[in-house]
Amino acid sequence: MNQQIKPSHKRVVVTGSSGFVGKFLVEKLKTFKEFSVLPVARSFKTNFNEDTVLVADISKLTDWSEVLKDAELIVHAAARVHVMDETAVDALSEYRKVNVEGTIALAEQAAAAGVKRFIYISSIKVNGEHTNNREPFTADESPAPIDPYGISKKEAEDCLRDISSRTTMEVTIIRPVLVYGPGVRANFQTMMRWLSKGIILPFGNIRNKRSLVSIQNLCDFIYICLEHPCAAGETFLVSDGVDLSTSDLLKQTAEALSVKSILLPLPSQFLKLAAVILRRGDLSQRLCGSLQVSIEKNKRLLGWSPPITIKEALKITADDFLEREK
Template sequence: MSVVAITGAGGFVGRALVKRLAQGQHEVVPLVRSPIPGNTASHRDLPNLASLAAGEAGVDLSGVDILIHCAAITQSKTNMTEAERQHLFAVNVGGTAALAREAVVAGVKRFVLLSSAKVNGETTAPGTAFRADDPAAPLDDYGLSKLQAEQSLVSTAVGTSLETVIIRPPLVYGPGVAGNFRQLIKLSAKGLPLPLGGVHNRRSMIAVDNLADLIALAMDHDKAAGRILMASDGEDISTSELIARLARLQGAPVRLLSVPASILISALALMGRKGIADRLLSSFQVDSAGTRALLDWTPPLGVDAALADTISSPP
């Protein structure tokens, strides 16, 4: 029986992963800053990752075979102060490097890092998708911090017995999701006319349960060692199609007006909402075919089933 330690076990992805691993023959050890309500697994304390990076604290990895690192600051806001930016990198980069060093000392066999497809960039051209062997091209501080986290992990593991696996997912959704995706669910339920019928982009996503299933497979799969794994549901859909599916699943009418995307982009840019335009109107495709073939993996949930689960579970 392998001992699997998970940072961020109380977070959005971490909770799904703990639930998924409870179905297998593993001893799960949540690494958390405080006990997870309702979780019966014995936990170990995880200090603040910035403190860990600064050498002010340590973490107990004794007896751990596999370390899955999900804890991170998951986004960077526009116009961060320099202090906020330094904290982002201290947590995401310094914290990962410190955990990798502790894993080497403790004799951990494999370190799985949950990274992000934003390491590859922010948008894809029509008919193209990000691949694991593409040059990294992060365009914001969050994407850059995840790239540097990957690099710090790999460089720390060189010359040691520590195996590394890096997983890059796009947008993750599922039961408990909040933020913009939850707002989109609420908006689509109202059945209001929306000027998105002319949007024919393609965006990759991954259901949190599909991501947890992939992590569970990759954490001890022989072929995953040393790999960067691109992750997605395997079905890319447009923003207009996503809204239509969300509306139908909630029994709401679909009212999409065909306004050219170029007009919407210009209008949102004039309103200072370029970030919203990028998320709604641009394409962001991830090629996960290589991951599925390498690990012989099929996402257990289809998009419609995963969307239905998301709708029925409040944040």
């Protein structure tokens, strides 16, 4: 990890510690002797460490007093995450219960307990859904969330800024793009499985650009934000710093898996039409649309650049996938 900042010994609370990002972050922060890390997970989770503090489902009623004892820094990664096929009748209301009301409750109690800095893991969906026919998203442009998840994350950000403005607690907001790495699931895992089995894929002619971030680079950036003085009160986007088309991502992932990719060069318009017919316009956007972010602010304010390359990160991810698939 990047070691530009040398923090004094401090207690760091990490919520969502049983999740993909939280679990990796906890293990990385534990390698730094200057930190005392307290993992926090919801009580219905099962994949947590023995030292994890369990809390009830996160809401406006959650009592965080046990968690906040002696806490100086918080990384709030717990959330009601985005799902592709939302089934809730009032999805926005369900997202708000955890992502807005639950976050406010934690932040208010944290500020009252004397927590110095609150790092909120938000989402690029606060910026919007795509960057087709425009420049990459930047951290300080006006947000334009569309779906309930993105709206709830934006509302939480606004509430955190308000709490920070009337207390002594600093707030830093981080909006990651798609995160991948060892143990990744969902679409990224499916993609690796297709490639490893030699399945012919119709994605050989997609010329979009998408930003990704490896779990290693994301957690390194969170580490830097824990105490860097210039991170206070700021919002950041984070990525690997190099954007790939869907076609290039498939080719590079196949190389990492030591297999040959078989990609048919079908026109992207054909794929978009097929997605519309199948009522999967969301999938079409992910495969054919662009979503790019700028990390120039990270470099300028914090002196941060991604410590590992996409090629290195994909190799680590692929090796872990192959080991798990044995």
